[in-house]
Amino acid sequence: MNCKRAKELIITDYIDAEMDLTLKKELKAHLTACVGCREFEEKVLGAVREPFKHFQQVEPPADLWPKIKTAILAEKEKSSKVSLEKLLLRGISDIWFIFRKPAYAFVSIMAAVLIVMSLMKSRVSNENKEIRDCIVTQMEFVSYLGAEELKGLYSEFMDFGTAIEEYFL
């Protein structure tokens, strides 16, 4: 054991009786041989142990318990008031809960109906629009067919190109 280790042990485990027997024997052997460490041991006991020899417990003042008791009773009263308020709130929320379901159901149904109606309306109007567009297209085509200037084109289209077809048609 070297002096550094010995001094560390002296200032902690040795004076606090926290050492195991083997280590204590080793330290004692070192102290027997080392004057410096023995002097250090005396200094430590004088500076570190001596001031605390007269260390006494300081008694609390007599009025400490009455103050604590008053504070505890005040806290108990406060917590009983708080629990009464909680009960009232709970009662109100329970009543609301009873009526909540039918009210929510009614609102949900109404909302669903409105959504469905608006969807259907938009679909019907889309279909009408398609029909209208189709009719308009047809009318345009028919009028297109009836135009004088297109007669020639028509005959061109109807030209099959052979004498027999021309005879029969």
Added chain:
Amino acid sequence: MQDISKELILQASGGDLGAFEEIYKLSSGFVYSVVFRVIGSIDLAEDVSQEVFLKIHRNLKNFQFRSGFKTWIYRIAVNCAINTYRKRSKEFRRQGDFDLAIKKVADYGENEQSGIVKEVRKQSLDLLLSKLNPDQRTCIILRELEGLSYKEIAEILKININTVRSRLKRARCLLLSLVQQGVVKNEL
């Protein structure tokens, strides 16, 4: 601190104020001493001790006997004291100016009366403790005042046992240097 029975703890946690008063009587000496020594102020020690016992009362029903009851109370007392010290540390640093006054008192000769000697001792001890940081001071107080083992201190402070050893070592090295410097006469 005397041992507190499990029955007493259970009665107190059930709301029995008489049982809680018994717990107070068995533990108030230690709690007040530790709080006072850590904070270093009599006025604050009373307020903090009150806070400690109110916390104990509020949390009694949550105490599940996993650690010792003594350890649990120590922990609450130390935490409250250290927290208060840290909040008020600026004020406490100003109190270091009483060094000169201490030196004057320490210069009394050997013919001083016992009351003065006692006062010198007390003030020297306060001076020594004021030189330590809260962690070191707490370890020294729990070791020297209450005689707790390293293991018990480690459990209370929720630190490693080597950390306890290290804090005690630093605190004692500082005390040793203070005495050697003559800041405090060692004829106590």
